[in-house]
Amino acid sequence: MADHPAERPFVVGEWFNRWDLILLPLVLGVLFVFAWASGHVPITISVPRGESISLSPIYLPLYTLKTTLRMLVALGFSLLFTFMYGGLAAKSRRAERVMVPLLDILQSVPILGFLSIIVVWVVSRMPNQQFGLEMAAVFAIFTSQAWNMTFSYYHSLKRLPKPLTQAARVFGLSRWQRFTKLELPYAIPGLVWNTMMSVSGGWFFVVASEAITVSGHQVLLPGVGSYIAEAIAQRNLRAIGWAIFAMFVALMLYDQLVFRPLIAWADKFRSETTAGDEEPRSWMLDLIRRSRLPRRIGRVINEVIAPRIRRFHLPRPQPRLKSIRVKRVVRMSPRLGDAVWVGLLALIGAVTIIFIGRYVFSSVGFFEIGRVFLLGFYTLLRVLVMTLLASLIWLPVGIRIGLDSRLTHRARPIVLFLSAFPANLLFPIAVYVIVRYGLNTQIWLSPLMVLGTQWYILFNVISGASSISNDLREAARNMGLRGWRLWRRLYLPAVLPAFVTGALTAAGGAWNASVVAEIVSWGGRTLTASGVGSYIAEQTTVGNLPRVVLGIAVMSLYVVVMNRILWRPLYRYSAARTEEGS
């Protein structure tokens, strides 16, 4: 899923562009507004305890259902956002120049750090606090899903094949027809895939957002996440086992009934006009396709209802036969307009920096800022070492699997399933082991960060290896390449771009997970590893908002800088290397 095609592979560098410098403070500025709006003083609102959670397994199906519903609602919002934001970014050049880098930054900001701030803000606004909590959870899930879906949609719109857009214009399609007949169908394969990946990632956030601690209060929303939290509080290992089991079943159902049918269905929209070699299959989709009812419903919608709605709401555009003499038009130079636009944004960026600075400095000294940067460095080390370790394990394994087509076929769904499984459900088990054997928390909490995200590496490497051309493999064998040389000359370079994509995703996820992985508890005992993740979590618990903002700002900065100086150049380099030329 190379979302960033290397535009001009031989220009390396460009670590930062001016947009980063403007947009990062802008995003943090919004955050600051949230925090500021919820009051300068540590929050004193009465946070509802929420419903009490029963650990009886009988309630688990209901809890799981509620968790799933939250996910669905968030997904609906994410789709809506995708079409509006992605559509606007793709159609307006000026909006695009801000919206796309902004999306990139939003993608890099650790969302879990937001969670507490959002909850405080929403709850303090909403008259109905239970509803407010639900909205906050939905918003948190939304922020974990929307960005990559939007990117996918935007990229699809930008890549619409010119002949198709021209045909659409020659035949005079209306805007609505353009959307339903051209833009949406073209975007569907990418969008469905990214949506499904978002949902997979989203389980982690639902679980995390159902039980959070704000200024000493634990807030619980009925669901699998709160069930786990309650089980941790009561040190009930059996209940944790039940929760894991329930999630397992829910994910199985989701995989069979939703994920696979959707992926198989989306295949129809793949724009390669040649018949594909390996089509994704789903028994559920076959079932739907073979039964008559859905087809009838579809026909009724298509032929009876849709034309009426269309004619009613959207009169067809009159053929434009206006008498307009085409002349040279004198417009404001686009360069001047751009300059004004950039200047305006730069101004806003600067103002925001000053505001955030004043806000943070009002309660935090230079020493504290230095300390948070150091903590950020610890977390950085953990992320890098853990990503490296996971790569050392999964790179060879993934290549082995990818080279064997039968193994690939079997392994892929399993790995996808594993990546969807919310790793935070497994944390208590790890914590139990650490407490039991008295292990060093600074070291042994680190693996939790990549517990859920390592699968991205494996999945991408399998994909990369399985697409190494047979010709190359035969040529290598013919020349007698074997052992390490074969890996160094063929396998490793061939999977590099896929691997980089996977490692980048895994590392990004690990930053996010640090907020819940660097500080974990078991009953009354809390285990902490020093890092910016545990800092954010701790400051949230005591309700010190300036410090929370500081923690998030530092973490975002680390993530953005790492993306620019490590991942992006690496990706460009590897992509340029594997290009075969036209």
Next chain:
Amino acid sequence: MSELVELKHVRKEFSGPEEQPIVILDDINLELHEGEIVALLGKSGSGKSTILRIIAGLIAPTAGEVLYRGRPVRGSAPGISMVFQDFALFPWLDVLENVRLGLEAQGVPVAEQRRRALEAIDMIGLDGFESAYPKELSGGMRQRVGFARALVVRPDVLLMDEPFSALDVPTAETLRDDLLDLWRERKIPTRAILMVSHNIEESLLLVDRLVILGSDPGRIKVKLPVRLPHPRNRNSDAFRAFVGRVYDAITRPSEPAVVPLATATLEIGARLPSANVQQMLGVLDVVSEESSSDELELSELADELEMEIDEIFPLVEALELLGFAHTGDGRIRLSEAGKAFLKADILERKPLFRHAVLDRVPIVRHIYKTICAEEDHRVNEEQFLAALNESLSDEEAERVLEVIVAWGRYAELFAYDYDSGEFSLENPTADKVSG
């Protein structure tokens, strides 16, 4: 005869760097009469497709007027329909849905949409394929869908952008004959067809009139009426003679005063043709083998190489530019240098090519000198791209740079590092050419 479409003084520029526009089309005056098929012919870069897209309302001209039935037109007009080179079928719609698309957009009632679409499908010979998706069809059948989709809206004017060039020869032939039958028997409501083509013979089989364009910037060179009787036989003497005339018209410089390319002073930012050395050698080889006088009709050359004019002209131009051949009257003639180059062995060819390139291509000479002048013999491509950019678009500049790199590498003049975009001396110690 009344005019269906008329272009008056149409000009098209694309904004280049430094506010300097790049002119694609200049002063195009063209009319499409009722009852005629017209083909636009020209080298690549002559703006044929741009003209078609301006009439279709897909591109707005920078200046000038487009009239459809006497009224100025902007945007897509319902009476003008188009067939695309690579079909432009919507892969997620089946044949029937694809054909219905234009009617749907016009708000035709559903029942009538179906009736008319099925009628068009029948007429074009797609009966039985209504529920197939494009990916299930062969190229020829796909283009039939393209035709059905264009014809179902009952256009007055049918625009065709190289409609047969993505098809294999027998398929293209069948489809072309079918189209001609429909047209001649008046089974389609279309009153005029304008097509863009690469293939001279193909267009001559169809058209009533040829419009030949010159390039840089694209302008109309000559309009040739084609009065051969139908059905036309491509082996008849009259037909062969006409093919020769067309080649002649395309290769002839637009104005008599203009000096031939080879002796003209090329500028640094000249548009070098995309031609690789192996293909150039292939052309030289064919010319010398096919005739004892080292001279050949371009149409024969095209037949011999099984290439179309778009592919041949860059090669011929490059040969002329390097002084290896001359063209005129639709013929190509090898020069002494060209004969020597062809006869040399693999290693001997290198210095011959090196001298030709340094001598006759200023930008290569400029790059070579710049590298030699640098102390470490390394120069980044940026500055050369910038120089090219002054007269060429970004895309063109990069294409020309690719040509330069390929020629320079073959000539062993300089090396180019893909990763860093740096030019360096091939062999820094040896001073091969004193430039």
